[in-house]
Structures are given as structure tokens and as C-alpha cells.
Amino acid sequence: MPALLSIHQSVIKALRLMTKSKFILHYFLLNKFSYLFAIVCIFVVNYLQVEIPRYIQLAVDLLNESTLASKQGLVENVQWVIALSVVMVVIRILSRVYSLNPGRITEATLKNDIFQRLNRLPSTFHAQFASGKLISIINNDLNGIRLFYGIGFLQLFNILFALSLTPIWMWKISPALTLYSVIPIIIASIIFRIGFRRLRALQAERLTRLQDLSEQLMNYLGGIDLIKNQQMGEWVTSELNEVNRRLFDCTMKIAKIQTIFMPILDYANHFMKVLILGLGGYYLLQEKLSIGEITAFLSYSVLLAIPLMHLGRIVTVYQMGMISIDSVQNILNNEVPSTDLLRMDIDQKSALRKSTLLVKNLSYCYPSATNGQSEMVLKDLNFSIEPGEKVGVLGSIGAGKSTLVNCLNHHLSLQAGQIFWGNKDITQVSRQDWRSYVRTITQDPFLFSDTISENVKFGSKQQDQAADQLDMEQVLELSQLSEDVRRFSDGDQTLVGEKGIMLSGGQKQRLSIARALLTPSDLIIMDNVLSAVDYETERTILKGVFNRIEGQSLLVVSHRVSALEYMDKILVLEQGEIIARGTHAQLLESSSYYRHTWQLQQHETEDSA
Known part of the structure; x- marks a missing residue:
């Protein structure tokens, strides 16, 4: 037992000290085979993309010739373009399936991990984090992590392979024209980096604002009856408007940066095309390039432009992912008491x-x-x-x-x-x-939005014990709830509503007593x-409980x-x-x-x- 306790304590410490890089790697490895296959597919797609313009170049250059061999060569090159395009479409679909699905799988796994951790963390943790904030993290932040492990992974390797393969094929056609084409991209990247730094801080602020809004909504919805009775509607509305206004202002700042800085790379791409056409036309007149080579070079510029246009998106996804991981780690890195990781055997x-x-x-x-x-x-x-x-x-x-x-x-x-x-x-x-x-029945019981029967049997489900209908009728009788249930049109299949809103305070308390009596405890x-x-x-219930x-x-x-x-x-x-x-x-x-x-x-x- 001491050795087992030591092992569990080591695991807890390792999880608590898990860095962001280890966190990212840990969940990447959950889908490593899917990611490996996706990387191969993405590489093949990018390789085919840079091969197709080469055949287009050969076909265009053969248009000026009227020999039988040139016509046959033209047909062969066109066939190669069509065949490679069909293969590329099929492999692209596979690359998207095997790179996007892990994002959903990671999201589902993280939700399970977070729920298990929240279920094990002591009350001191829940006293620090409001339920609204935790719900916002599970909904909004995990959405950012899903994009990070899905579309972020796909676009990252698309950009890496495109920016590494495409310039090589461009260099083979004209080194000078390639160097001139890179100039606007370098200038745009410097400007883009300025917006990138500011955007990261705003993304973090936006997620915090979303958590604040979720927390406020949970608080006000939980006390909606009091708000109505005390006629506090106007005050609540003004408070929510203030929280919502701060979120709106932050979102608008993000939108402005995305509008001004993110399209910079797209503008650079357009300028690069103008540069290619101008210099390419000059080289054509100097007979340094053929029409087919210029056509292929323009095709490569388009291939280069696509990842550049996606770069703004992947930067946003990357930032959201990093910030969301910070929020999730606030939960996962909290220490679970070592004894809660130990389970006793049957004996x-x-x-x-x-x-x-x-x-x-x-x-x-x-x-x-x-x-x-x-x-x-x-x-x-x-x-x-x-x-x-x-x-x-x-x-x-x-x-x-x-x-x-x-x-x-x-x-x-x-x-x-x-x-x-x-x-x-x-x-x-x-x-x-x-x-x-030990079974505790509190004065403010929590009921699920389900039937009376399912709410009573909830405790027996947790203990992996099956409760028959006879036992349930007995505990309803003992808790003095059976008469009320018989008056309901659907009997014990009556829906109690969210948190038992359809029941009175006394009915909710008696239902919680029936739930506790259904499964034996010491x-x-x-x-x-x-x-x-x-x-x-009260006396009748207690006598029934005693029996x-x-x-x-x-x-x-x-x-x-x-x-x-x-x-x-x-x-x-x-x-x-x-x-x-x-x-x-x-x-x-x-x-x-x-x-x-x-x-x-x-x-x-x-x-x-």
C-alpha cells in the first residue's frame, strides 16, 4: 500500500507540473497514427500540387508546335494533369478526415478528463472557481483546443509543405524572379507580426470576458425567482449589459486587428502576382523565360498564396489554442488529494x-x-x-x-x-x-431534469445496483411521497423539471429521502x-425511516x-x-x-x- 501511494503521488505531481508543451504532446500522441497518416497525405497533396504546374508548362509550350509528336505530347500532359488532379482530390479528402477527426476526439477526451478531475477536486477548488466560469471553459475554451488539434494541425502542415516545396519549383524556373517575389512577403510578415502580438492579448481577454458573462448569467438564472419578486430586472439588465459591453468592446478590437493586419499577407500576394507578370513579361521579351514557364510560375504563386492567406487563420487558431490550454490547465494541474486516487478492494x-x-x-x-x-x-x-x-x-x-x-x-x-x-x-x-x-440527505437536494422514478433510482445507479419497482414504491411510501405521485397524471414518470422546479420544497426533500433509502448504507x-x-x-417519515x-x-x-x-x-x-x-x-x-x-x-x- 505505501508503494502504491507513492506511485499515485508521483503521478499527481507529474500532472500538476505538466508544462504546456507536455500537455500538447500528450494529447497529440492520443491520435498519433491518425496524425502520421494525415501528414503523409498532406505531403502527397502538396507534392502533386507542385507537379501539376510542370505538366501545364510543358503543355503550354507545345501549343506553338504543330507536329504530330507535339500534339501527342500535349494530350499526354493534359491527361497527366487530369489524373494527378483526381488522385490529389481523393488524398486531400483523406488528409482532412484524418487530421480533423482527432480534434473532435481530443475535445471529447479532454471533456472526460476535466469532468473526472472536477469530480475529484476538493471543495476548496470549487470555492475558487464559479460554476459559470467552469462551464465557459468547457464550452468556449475546449472549442479553441478542438480547432487547434484539428484545423490548426491541417493548416500547419499545409503551410510547412507548401512553403518548402513551392519555392523549390519556382527556383528551378527562375531564381531571380523567385527572389523578387519573396520581397513583398517579407515586408508583409513584419507588419503581420505587430498585429499578431496585440491579437494574442486580446484573445486571452475575450475568453476571460466570456467566462465573466457565463458566471453572471448562472448567478442571475439561479436567483431568477428572487429577481422577479424583488423587481430587480432593471438592475440585473444593466449589470449584464455592462459585462456584455466589455465583451463587445474586446471583440470589436479583435475584429479591427483582423481586418487591418490579417489581410496584409493577402495584399502581399496580389502585389507578388503583379511583380511576376511585370518581371515575367520582361524576361519573356529577353527570351529568358517561355510562356509555359511564366504560366507555371503564376500557378506556383497561387499555390504560395493559399497558405499565406490561411496563415492569418492558423495564427488565430494557434492563439486561441494556447490561451485555451492555459485555462484547461488551471483545472487539470490542480492537485487531487492522494487518498482520493486509492480504492479499497472488496475485502x-x-x-x-x-x-x-x-x-x-x-x-x-x-x-x-x-x-x-x-x-x-x-x-x-x-x-x-x-x-x-x-x-x-x-x-x-x-x-x-x-x-x-x-x-x-x-x-x-x-x-x-x-x-x-x-x-x-x-x-x-x-x-x-x-x-x-455514508449517505447524506441535504436540505436543498439536487434533482435532475428527468422523471421521478429516475431521480429516485439515481443513487442505486451510482452503486451499480439494480432497484426493482417494488423497492421504489416502498421508499416512496416511507417518504410520504406516494400519495403525491399518484395524483400526478404520469405517476412516477412525471418530469420534475430543471432542479425539480415542478415540485414543491417539501416534495423535493421527500424525494431525496426516497433516493437515499433505496440503496442500503451503513x-x-x-x-x-x-x-x-x-x-x-415529519413524525410519519421518521417512523418509516426507522423501520x-x-x-x-x-x-x-x-x-x-x-x-x-x-x-x-x-x-x-x-x-x-x-x-x-x-x-x-x-x-x-x-x-x-x-x-x-x-x-x-x-x-x-x-x-x-
């Missing part, structure tokens, strides 16, 4: 089943505390949950209940030696393995999940005493400390805080009735 998992959860001197403070002063949210908590034991945690708002839950389910990063499962420190257990022992944590139901429904999870441990966190009165023991949490513990009857006698809360809530219940 190790079985040995820890039905263990005792032991909390020893648990203290926690959030790392994002302001002014560098960290205030303890949890202070020296000590308790245990035995197999099959039902434990409650009572606390007011701000007492530290949610922090305690996030420590127990290892959502937060902890120091070693504070929480144990049996004899195993949970900081030495991967979060994925830990989820197989410890179920219910974090204030009954806050949106009435007291009678369903016979032999399993249960931790119920609530600010309601009524949800905890049937627990084996209750912990009273106040300002991060346990101020009392015992059964419901014991706490009514010994804890004034518990007794006062109980009496107050009893009066509220009577008033509601």
Missing part, C-alpha cells in the same frame, strides 16, 4: 462494514476567513455513533450543524486523527469509497431535510426538537460546541436550552393547529 470494504463512527476532538475553521483571523466553527467535538444507533443533533442557525455534516461526509478537507470509521481514519479513505458507507445523515414538511408528516433502515446508523440534524425526540441520544450544539447530550427525557430535565426550545416549538405547534 477491505467488507471489513469496515457496520463500524462505529468516532469523532475525537473535532475542530474546524474555514480557510477563507477574512483578515487572516480564523474563527473556529467547530470546537473540540467528541461523540460516537454505534452500528444501528439513531443520533440527533439539535442546534440553532449558525451553531455549526452544516459544517459538522460536511466534516462527517468528508466534503470538507480535515486534519488527520479527528474522525474514524472503526479503526480507519477517514482522511485515509478516498471520498468515493467513503460515500459507499450511516444515513439527514441534514435538516424535514424543514419543509409539517410536524405530523426501513433497521440495523443501519442514522444521524438526524435539525433545529426541530420534534424530529429528534425518538432518537437514542441527542447532541445539543451551540456556537460550535456540544453543550448537552442525552435522550429526549434526560435533556428535558438537564438542559435549559433544550427544554426552552421544546416548549417554544410546542406552543408554535398548538398555534398552528
Whole structure:
């Protein structure tokens, strides 16, 4: 195990320190055979392109002759032009297929890699990166990487082979005319480089602006009901207009540079053609060149112009690719905790089943505390949950209940030696393995835009277990949701909408309870999940849960005493400390805080009735 841990740590460090060149090479090698075949095809296409004008030259020179041999030679040269053109078209199609497809493959692979990394990164990473920014990176930045590995690769080798083969054939016809033709290209390249530098900075700014816009949209769409209720539409519109205006200004600057600097090479190509015609006509009069040679030279100038015109595009693709790789590396180079890369085998998992959860001197403070002063949210908590034991945690708002839950389910990063499962420190257990022992039901459950049935069965899918229809009906009954489901026209096939928008708060909470009850686990944590139901429904649900999870441990966190009165023991949490513990009857006698809360809530219940 130590050797395996060392290997995983080495892999993590290598990924974290992966340079941009290594990143590019790594994903190039994923499609190396496709790229190698594409390079061969691109070379053949460019070779045929420079061979065809040679046959055109021979054919044009034979037009002035009227002999039978010249006519036969003319026909042969034309046939060669047609045959080479057909072969070139076929090979060009193959070159595009095998050079563009890897871009799509790389994009799909990167999306999987990014999703897996995001799924493994701790909560501290997600606290730094808003969901809107991550979505923008996955959509916009990966699009730039796809172009980089697809059209960028194709055009790069097209330009390399064209700029290396074409001048050689031009030099064979006339070295002097070739040198004169290069002059406008050199001048245009110097001007082009000025715009290239400015364009790179603007491309980086544009992707940042897109991330800002995506983040704002996610925030406002998430709170759309509040915006409508508080009549904040005008303010939100003005804020979005400001973000959008900055993106528009940046995009317009890019468009201006592309309009002014990018066509410079195209202008140089036109000037080169004029130069060839002028000097070529002079050499023709001097009988230094034939009409066929001038025709071939003009054909070569066209072949030279095509990659020059594409150079502006490939520069843009290259810049977008480099900037996008920086954004993606911000995700991939973040360190995944080494323990999360380790997985226990079946025997190790079985040995820890039905263990005792032991909390020893648990203290926690959030790392994002302001002014560098960290205030303890949890202070020296000590308790245990035995197999099959039902434990409650009572606390007011701000007492530290949610922090305690996030420590127990290892959502937060902890120091070693504070929480144990049996004899195993949970900081030495991967979060994925830990989820197989502990199931958390939160007060704000996340539902997928799918049917009620699929949302309930989601947990069993994650555990690779099949849930039959009978089990699902039972958990719907236990969570007091079956009556609501029967009232729906489509029953359990009713679509709940995005984030469960078609359901009420209480229905969403009960659906999340049904999801957790469907698949067995050793410890179920219910974090204030009954806050949106009435007291009678709360008691009925808890009784059903007790019957369903016979032999399993249960931790119920609530600010309601009524949800905890049937627990084996209750912990009273106040300002991060346990101020009392015992059964419901014991706490009514010994804890004034518990007794006062109980009496107050009893009066509220009577008033509601």
C-alpha cells in the first residue's frame, strides 16, 4: 500500500507540473497514427500540387508546335494533369478526415478528463472557481483546443509543405524572379507580426470576458425567482449589459486587428502576382523565360498564396489554442488529494462494514476567513455513533450543524486523527469509497431534469445496483411521497423539471429521502431535510425511516426538537460546541436550552393547529 501511494503521488505531481508543451504532446500522441497518416497525405497533396504546374508548362509550350509528336505530347500532359488532379482530390479528402477527426476526439477526451478531475477536486477548488466560469471553459475554451488539434494541425502542415516545396519549383524556373517575389512577403510578415502580438492579448481577454458573462448569467438564472419578486430586472439588465459591453468592446478590437493586419499577407500576394507578370513579361521579351514557364510560375504563386492567406487563420487558431490550454490547465494541474486516487478492494470494504463512527476532538475553521483571523466553527467535538444507533443533533442557525455534516461526509478537507470509521481514519479513505458507507440527505437536494422514478433510482445507479419497482414504491411510501405521485397524471414518470422546479420544497426533500433509502448504507445523515414538511408528516417519515433502515446508523440534524425526540441520544450544539447530550427525557430535565426550545416549538405547534 505505501508503494502504491507513492506511485499515485508521483503521478499527481507529474500532472500538476505538466508544462504546456507536455500537455500538447500528450494529447497529440492520443491520435498519433491518425496524425502520421494525415501528414503523409498532406505531403502527397502538396507534392502533386507542385507537379501539376510542370505538366501545364510543358503543355503550354507545345501549343506553338504543330507536329504530330507535339500534339501527342500535349494530350499526354493534359491527361497527366487530369489524373494527378483526381488522385490529389481523393488524398486531400483523406488528409482532412484524418487530421480533423482527432480534434473532435481530443475535445471529447479532454471533456472526460476535466469532468473526472472536477469530480475529484476538493471543495476548496470549487470555492475558487464559479460554476459559470467552469462551464465557459468547457464550452468556449475546449472549442479553441478542438480547432487547434484539428484545423490548426491541417493548416500547419499545409503551410510547412507548401512553403518548402513551392519555392523549390519556382527556383528551378527562375531564381531571380523567385527572389523578387519573396520581397513583398517579407515586408508583409513584419507588419503581420505587430498585429499578431496585440491579437494574442486580446484573445486571452475575450475568453476571460466570456467566462465573466457565463458566471453572471448562472448567478442571475439561479436567483431568477428572487429577481422577479424583488423587481430587480432593471438592475440585473444593466449589470449584464455592462459585462456584455466589455465583451463587445474586446471583440470589436479583435475584429479591427483582423481586418487591418490579417489581410496584409493577402495584399502581399496580389502585389507578388503583379511583380511576376511585370518581371515575367520582361524576361519573356529577353527570351529568358517561355510562356509555359511564366504560366507555371503564376500557378506556383497561387499555390504560395493559399497558405499565406490561411496563415492569418492558423495564427488565430494557434492563439486561441494556447490561451485555451492555459485555462484547461488551471483545472487539470490542480492537485487531487492522494487518498482520493486509492480504492479499497472488496475485502477491505467488507471489513469496515457496520463500524462505529468516532469523532475525537473535532475542530474546524474555514480557510477563507477574512483578515487572516480564523474563527473556529467547530470546537473540540467528541461523540460516537454505534452500528444501528439513531443520533440527533439539535442546534440553532449558525451553531455549526452544516459544517459538522460536511466534516462527517468528508466534503470538507480535515486534519488527520479527528474522525474514524472503526479503526480507519477517514482522511485515509478516498471520498468515493467513503460515500459507499455514508449517505447524506441535504436540505436543498439536487434533482435532475428527468422523471421521478429516475431521480429516485439515481443513487442505486451510482452503486451499480439494480432497484426493482417494488423497492421504489416502498421508499416512496416511507417518504410520504406516494400519495403525491399518484395524483400526478404520469405517476412516477412525471418530469420534475430543471432542479425539480415542478415540485414543491417539501416534495423535493421527500424525494431525496426516497433516493437515499433505496440503496442500503451503513450511516444515513439527514441534514435538516424535514424543514419543509409539517410536524405530523415529519413524525410519519421518521417512523418509516426507522423501520426501513433497521440495523443501519442514522444521524438526524435539525433545529426541530420534534424530529429528534425518538432518537437514542441527542447532541445539543451551540456556537460550535456540544453543550448537552442525552435522550429526549434526560435533556428535558438537564438542559435549559433544550427544554426552552421544546416548549417554544410546542406552543408554535398548538398555534398552528
